[in-house]
Amino acid sequence: MNQLLQSFEQIFIDRQSLDSRLAKRIQKLFSQETIVIVDEEPFSETKAPLTAREFDRSKKNLFITPYKGQFFKRCPGATQKRALTCCNYHILNLGSQCNMNCSYCYLQSYLNSPVMKMYSNIDQALLELREMAQNHSQQPFRVGTGEVIDSLSLDPITLFSRELIEFFREYPCWKLEFKTKSASVDQFIDLEHAGNVIVSWSINPPEVINSEEHGTARFEERLDAARKCADRGYPIAFHIDPMIYHTNWRENYLFLVEEIHRRFRPEEVHIISAGALRFQPEQRHLMRERFGLKSLVLQAEMHGSEGGKLRYDSTLRSEMFHFLIKNFKALDPKWNLFLCMETPETWISSTEKMPMQMPELREIFKPLPTVRPE
Amino acid sequence: MDLINILHCNKEFFELLRTRPQGSLPSIAWDGNLIYFGSNESVVNLTEVSPKEKLEQLKAIYPDIGPFEILRLHSRIGFPQAALCAHLHIPLKEENELFFSKLIQVLPREVQDHFDERKVKIPELVFLRALADSSDSESQKAAFNVTLQISKFALSLQSSLKSLETMMDLFLMGKPIEALFAANNATEFQNALFQNRNPVSQQIQEAKQSQMSLIHWPSFAKAKVTRRGDRTGFEVQTFIASEADLTKMIATFERMKEHFENSKESFVI
Numbered sequence: 001m002n003q004l005l006q007s008f009e010q011i012f013i014d015r016q017s018l019d020s021r022l023a024k025r026i027q028k029l030f031s032q033e034t035i036v037i038v039d040e041e042p043f044s045e046t047k048a049p050l051t052a053r054e055f056d057r058s059k060k061n062l063f064i065t066p067y068k069g070q071f072f073k074r075c076p077g078a079t080q081k082r083a084l085t086c087c088n089y090h091i092l093n094l095g096s097q098c099n100m101n102c103s104y105c106y107l108q109s110y111l112n113s114p115v116m117k118m119y120s121n122i123d124q125a126l127l128e129l130r131e132m133a134q135n136h137s138q139q140p141f142r143v144g145t146g147e148v149i150d151s152l153s154l155d156p157i158t159l160f161s162r163e164l165i166e167f168f169r170e171y172p173c174w175k176l177e178f179k180t181k182s183a184s185v186d187q188f189i190d191l192e193h194a195g196n197v198i199v200s201w202s203i204n205p206p207e208v209i210n211s212e213e214h215g216t217a218r219f220e221e222r223l224d225a226a227r228k229c230a231d232r233g234y235p236i237a238f239h240i241d242p243m244i245y246h247t248n249w250r251e252n253y254l255f256l257v258e259e260i261h262r263r264f265r266p267e268e269v270h271i272i273s274a275g276a277l278r279f280q281p282e283q284r285h286l287m288r289e290r291f292g293l294k295s296l297v298l299q300a301e302m303h304g305s306e307g308g309k310l311r312y313d314s315t316l317r318s319e320m321f322h323f324l325i326k327n328f329k330a331l332d333p334k335w336n337l338f339l340c341m342e343t344p345e346t347w348i349s350s351t352e353k354m355p356m357q358m359p360e361l362r363e364i365f366k367p368l369p370t371v372r373p374e
Numbered sequence: 375m376d377l378i379n380i381l382h383c384n385k386e387f388f389e390l391l392r393t394r395p396q397g398s399l400p401s402i403a404w405d406g407n408l409i410y411f412g413s414n415e416s417v418v419n420l421t422e423v424s425p426k427e428k429l430e431q432l433k434a435i436y437p438d439i440g441p442f443e444i445l446r447l448h449s450r451i452g453f454p455q456a457a458l459c460a461h462l463h464i465p466l467k468e469e470n471e472l473f474f475s476k477l478i479q480v481l482p483r484e485v486q487d488h489f490d491e492r493k494v495k496i497p498e499l500v501f502l503r504a505l506a507d508s509s510d511s512e513s514q515k516a517a518f519n520v521t522l523q524i525s526k527f528a529l530s531l532q533s534s535l536k537s538l539e540t541m542m543d544l545f546l547m548g549k550p551i552e553a554l555f556a557a558n559n560a561t562e563f564q565n566a567l568f569q570n571r572n573p574v575s576q577q578i579q580e581a582k583q584s585q586m587s588l589i590h591w592p593s594f595a596k597a598k599v600t601r602r603g604d605r606t607g608f609e610v611q612t613f614i615a616s617e618a619d620l621t622k623m624i625a626t627f628e629r630m631k632e633h634f635e636n637s638k639e640s641f642v643i
Binding site for chain 1: 465467469500501503504543546548571572573574575578601603604605606
């Protein structure tokens with residue numbers, strides 16, 4: 001916790017948030033010299049797009065403020081239905097920016113705010129969910145909180161997980177997913193849950209984590225935290241995403257597969273998703289400046305794809321997915337895998353099927369009513 | 375030669391002298407005086423003009439001045455940052471000064487002129503910011519001599535930008551880029567760049583090429599391996615004059631299907 005608190009240079013609290021539970025907790029955790037009460041967003045003179053230096057600075061300055069928009073949205077994958085096969089994920093944004101520092105992070109092309117934000121009005125977010133529940137409480141909605149912020153890395157500060165787990169106990173048909181690269185689970189592990197809170201880890205082989213995922217929990221730490229959650233009856237999930245091509249990719253991803261298989265049973269792991277490195281073309285400039293060409297991500301051979309993102313050659317992607325799926329299934333056919341944000345062509349060439357043709361995935365990919373505009 | 379304050383020049387006179395040698399300030403009269411210095415850079419006397427007016431005055435008489443030319447002048451007389459950034463269409467940031475000086479220090483003059491002629495916009499060169507964290511401009515300058523191939527082969531703006539970015543990546547990856555001097559024409563040069571930057575993709579294309587040679591293509595179809603973004607495949611050219619041609623073609627392609635599957639490329643990436 002101390003290390004987490006010390007990673008911030010300054011905490012800004014919006015005057016409108018002063019009475020919130022989050023602001024009160026922040027004021028207890030941080031020294032008074034670190035905290036500044038403000039009436040508007042700090043560094044607001046900084047105009048987008050952020051430079052490398054401004055982006056780095058944004059990770060060290062936390063702004064507590066109410067969110068003024070709509071908390072609950074559909075996953076961006078759903079907006080590219082023509083190009084991608086998407087799994088009906090919904091997202092609940094409780095903040096933006098991340099205190100960790102992955103070379104490939106898509107926030108580098110997405111964020112234009114010079115500070116990290118945590119929203120103080122989680123009650124409003126829960127109200128939105130409750131409204132949705134009036135009509136759809138029996139639909140199998142999957143809601144994730146890790147789109148523009150890691151679900152758990154700041155959770156020891158915010159404790160949002162506790163409020164969400166309590167809330168989702170009322171709606172057992174829905175699933176809540178925390179998605180993280182941290183090992184921060186102790187702050188909620190004691191809670192009773194309805195078995196519908198999936199704690200998931202974005203994971204890569206140690207070589208990739210050490211090279212590309214700076215400031216994150218190491219490979220062992222993530223798997224240990226996952227074990228802790230599984231032992232408390234939480235369904236867990238792994239997102240092997242983004243898979244990153246490198247010289248020893250076969251042996252390193254095989255090691256990852258074997259380690260997951262050695263430590264977990266397929267019944268404990270709700271799903272394993274896989275995705276390959278992809279990013280918006282304009283993002284490469286900031287990435288290059290921030291991480292240099294020693295990064296495996298910057299050395300990657302990327303090509304324009306349908307939908308506009310840069311991706312590996314489709315043959316290479318299929319080869320990587322096929323390798324991963326083949327090795328999981330060889331160890332135990334019950335491992336449940338799917339591809340994230342991939343084209344129908346890659347699904348076919350990697351798995352020889354579309355997800356709706358696979359009984360174990362049909363439930364996830366089955367279209368759901370649209371409750372929020374895309 | 376004494377240069378005259380830019381405010382005193384006869385601007386109407388310049389309207390008649392729109393043409394200029396490519397890549398340098400125009401050889402023009404300056405209130406009756408010639409201020410062209412042969413092959414050297416021209417310098418206008420802007421020192422007595424207020425900082426705010428310098429850039430505006432310059433643009434008033436040289437409307438076609440290219441961004442590299444502006445940056446070279448900036449390095450000598452110093453335009454105000456805000457006006458300069460607004461002119462170059464880039465956000466005002468403190469890191470810009472280093473970026474600007476890298477642009478004119480590292481790229482050979484011929485390449486700068488080439489980009490001015492191709493009407494480059496500075497935001498299109500933003501990838502070169504990656505060079506700005508190294509103070510070793512001399513070694514960068516030496517390595518970037520090979521970018522002369524861009525001007526030598528008179529590449530289009532988009533090809534020039536893509537080639538320059540690829541060369542920078544290769545340089546930052548520590549790959550020897552001087553070998554690119556060996557290319558004799560634009561196609562050879564661009565192929566060499568692709569192969570050096572994308573060895574795995576190249577391997578995939580070569581495997582497709584092998585697959586293509588194993589397939590018995592019908593006489594009416596001419597196939598070649600093509601990359602379209604992240605996919606490599608066969609571009610097939612054919613000719614249909616009648617419905618009968620179409621029926622025949624469909625039947626022949628149908629028979630090819632099994633053969634196509636069997637010839638799938640096998641290689642280890």
